[in-house]
Amino acid sequence: MLTLPEIGLYFSFLMFLVGLAGVMFRKNILFMMLSVEVLLNAANLAFVCASKLTGTIDGQVVMFFVMAVAACEAAIGLALIIALYRTKASIEADDLKALRG
Amino acid sequence: MNEALDTSLNMMFPPAAFYLHAAPILALLVGGLVALMAGVFRGNPDRPNMVSYQIGFISCFPSVIVPLILLSAPGSFGMSVTQPPAWLGSGFLGDQITQFTFLIVGLGTMFTLFMAEISNAGRQLLRPELVCLLMFASAGIMIMASAGEFMAFFTGLELMSVSLYVLVGYQRFDMRGLEAAVKYFLMGATASAIILMGMALIYLNIGSLRWSDLSSLNISLSNPFGVIGLLMFIVGLSFKLGVAPFHTWGPDVYQGAHSTLTGYMSTLVKVGIVMVVLRILGNGFSGAEGGAWLAKVFWVLATLSILVGSVFGLVHNSVKRMLAYSSIANAGYFCLAFATLALSPTSPEARQAVLAYTAIYTILNLGTFAILAWLEDSSREDLLKEELAGLGKRAPFAALCLTVFILGLAGIPPAAGFFGKFMLINSAVSVGLVGLAIVMVVLSCISLFYYLSILVEIWLKPATRSSVNPQDNEDARDVRVLVGIVAAASLVIGVVGPRWVASINTTFARELRSSSGEVKTGQAAPGVNAPVQQDM
Numbered sequence: 323m324l325t326l327p328e329i330g331l332y333f334s335f336l337m338f339l340v341g342l343a344g345v346m347f348r349k350n351i352l353f354m355m356l357s358v359e360v361l362l363n364a365a366n367l368a369f370v371c372a373s374k375l376t377g378t379i380d381g382q383v384v385m386f387f388v389m390a391v392a393a394c395e396a397a398i399g400l401a402l403i404i405a406l407y408r409t410k411a412s413i414e415a416d417d418l419k420a421l422r423g
Numbered sequence: 424m425n426e427a428l429d430t431s432l433n434m435m436f437p438p439a440a441f442y443l444h445a446a447p448i449l450a451l452l453v454g455g456l457v458a459l460m461a462g463v464f465r466g467n468p469d470r471p472n473m474v475s476y477q478i479g480f481i482s483c484f485p486s487v488i489v490p491l492i493l494l495s496a497p498g499s500f501g502m503s504v505t506q507p508p509a510w511l512g513s514g515f516l517g518d519q520i521t522q523f524t525f526l527i528v529g530l531g532t533m534f535t536l537f538m539a540e541i542s543n544a545g546r547q548l549l550r551p552e553l554v555c556l557l558m559f560a561s562a563g564i565m566i567m568a569s570a571g572e573f574m575a576f577f578t579g580l581e582l583m584s585v586s587l588y589v590l591v592g593y594q595r596f597d598m599r600g601l602e603a604a605v606k607y608f609l610m611g612a613t614a615s616a617i618i619l620m621g622m623a624l625i626y627l628n629i630g631s632l633r634w635s636d637l638s639s640l641n642i643s644l645s646n647p648f649g650v651i652g653l654l655m656f657i658v659g660l661s662f663k664l665g666v667a668p669f670h671t672w673g674p675d676v677y678q679g680a681h682s683t684l685t686g687y688m689s690t691l692v693k694v695g696i697v698m699v700v701l702r703i704l705g706n707g708f709s710g711a712e713g714g715a716w717l718a719k720v721f722w723v724l725a726t727l728s729i730l731v732g733s734v735f736g737l738v739h740n741s742v743k744r745m746l747a748y749s750s751i752a753n754a755g756y757f758c759l760a761f762a763t764l765a766l767s768p769t770s771p772e773a774r775q776a777v778l779a780y781t782a783i784y785t786i787l788n789l790g791t792f793a794i795l796a797w798l799e800d801s802s803r804e805d806l807l808k809e810e811l812a813g814l815g816k817r818a819p820f821a822a823l824c825l826t827v828f829i830l831g832l833a834g835i836p837p838a839a840g841f842f843g844k845f846m847l848i849n850s851a852v853s854v855g856l857v858g859l860a861i862v863m864v865v866l867s868c869i870s871l872f873y874y875l876s877i878l879v880e881i882w883l884k885p886a887t888r889s890s891v892n893p894q895d896n897e898d899a900r901d902v903r904v905l906v907g908i909v910a911a912a913s914l915v916i917g918v919v920g921p922r923w924v925a926s927i928n929t930t931f932a933r934e935l936r937s938s939s940g941e942v943k944t945g946q947a948a949p950g951v952n953a954p955v956q957q958d959m
Binding site for chain 2: 331341354355368375376377378381388398399403409418420421
């Protein structure tokens with residue numbers, strides 16, 4: 323019988339896979355960024371569950387730090403996407419081809 | 424009751440020695456904020472601002488002065504020589520590796536700022552935000568390199584990465600810079616998430632975030648969570664370092680960013696990451712066949728990076744892209760050192776080889792990109808290989824300096840790179856990685872081909888109409904002096920560097936935890952110059 327933290331842990335693995343697939347297969351940069359947020363939240367969930375399973379508090383502290391960091395990253399990412407949209411009027415990953423060898 | 428209070432007060436208000444050791448970071452953070460404020464109060468914020476440049480430049484001084492003091496007088500300020508102290512619950516390690524990194528990062532930041540100031544195109548960049556972001560990125564690298572546990576490391580990593588995403592896309596009306604920034608952001612953020620997930624699995628195994636507790640992580644293959652966690656951690660760091668299967672962002676980002684900033688990105692960032700890997704591997708892991716498979720992983724990464732760096736570098740025409748592949752190949756050499764460390768974690772030779780190679784690589788690459796920025800200044804955006812034709816006649820000094828740097832990157836004896844590679848391969852052979860060492864030598868012979876193809880363009884081809892023609896003006900004189908100094912330094916450090924690095928105490932700092940009332944052993948009596956020992 324799985325306990326709740328264990329279920330959470332396995333769920334976080336699932337979330338991580340979903341997020342990773344999103345980053346790799348999505349073509350829209352906005353959705354890729356959302357997938358990165360899913361990845362970060364999967365890691366958060368894993369940290370909290372691991373904190374419960376190991377009986378230490380460190381993991382929950384990490385979660386708060388990561389939430390703050392994720393907010394910073396989202397702010398920077400959205401700013402970059404807006405700047406990109408203004409100059410190019412597209413946020414499709416396939417349109418990013420100015421840099422080729 | 425008072426003991427617990429004392430401990431927590433110590434955590435909140437660390438002793439004065441901490442502020443001395445951490446002065447470089449604090450100065451950079453404060454300096455960055457002051458430089459930003461200077462832009463608010465003085466003139467048009469969209470114009471280059473010399474005041475904030477000067478503030479930024481001055482705030483780099485502590486990161487040069489403090490390490491010089493602490494490295495030259497290791498026993499001063501009541502510090503133990505054998506067991507350097509750690510503060511903030513292992514969040515800051517006060518050892519000599521930290522100070523060594525501070526010195527490199529401080530000098531590199533000053534160099535980047537100075538290069539931006541004396542070139543025409545660079546000066547247009549010098550708005551207050553650039554100074555602020557550079558200071559913060561350097562502070563992030565320093566926090567990362569001095570961290571002894573995951574939380575401080577991750578904060579530093581993100582401080583650095585987020586600043587760099589903005590710096591790459593700093594010319595926000597330049598399509599290529601913006602594209603590079605978006606690519607860098609997506610790759611970097613994914614890498615951070617992978618590092619985080621890996622650490623979550625490691626934390627699940629050992630219940631601690633400290634690097635020093637990683638030695639209790641069982642990485643034998645019967646413990647899948649530990650193995651996968653460690654692998655994800657390594658994959659994430661490889662992304663950030665630009666190691667081969669995860670290098671795809673590298674050339675694009677290096678090409679898209681301004682050359683002055685590319686030099687910064689390709690060197691100092693790697694210094695920080697390399698120090699983190701050094702600290703992680705340097706504690707060793709537990710488990711029967713532990714280090715063996717880890718060394719094989721680095722074996723594969725090293726071979727792939729050098730192969731990709733040497734072969735793909737040949738097919739590109741843009742000089743910046745070629746140098747990007749050269750830095751991928753150099754990341755491969757770092758992986759060689761990591762393989763050595765995985766096999767013998769506490770070997771001082773391996774640690775010293777890593778330190779020496781980071782210093783040498785930083786100088787060579789910063790110098791190369793400084794010359795590129797200078798040449799681009801008087802021509803156009805992206806320098807092609809053919810445009811270097813005849814540079815030896817038109818600007819002999821620039822050509823000579825570029826030759827010194829490229830020979831160094833290729834690893835030809837008189838230049839610095841040779842000694843760095845020699846130390847790396849020497850330490851690899853001494854732990855039995857003979858096969859990998861042979862592969863390295865063969866592949867570096869292949870990579871000679873494209874390094875030499877640049878030199879052939881410079882010295883042997885006649886100038887054509889499209890070749891770059893550096894202007895001879897007042898700016899060029901400053902650049903020439905600075906680049907000349909760096910070229911001379913890269914020659915000198917090839918001779919002095921290894922010996923200097925050998926004098927550095929590579930013992931990791933360790934927290935003195937008094938949980939059961941006893942202070943951990945290894946603390947020398949104050950004032951006693953005990954022989955240097957390696958920690959376990």
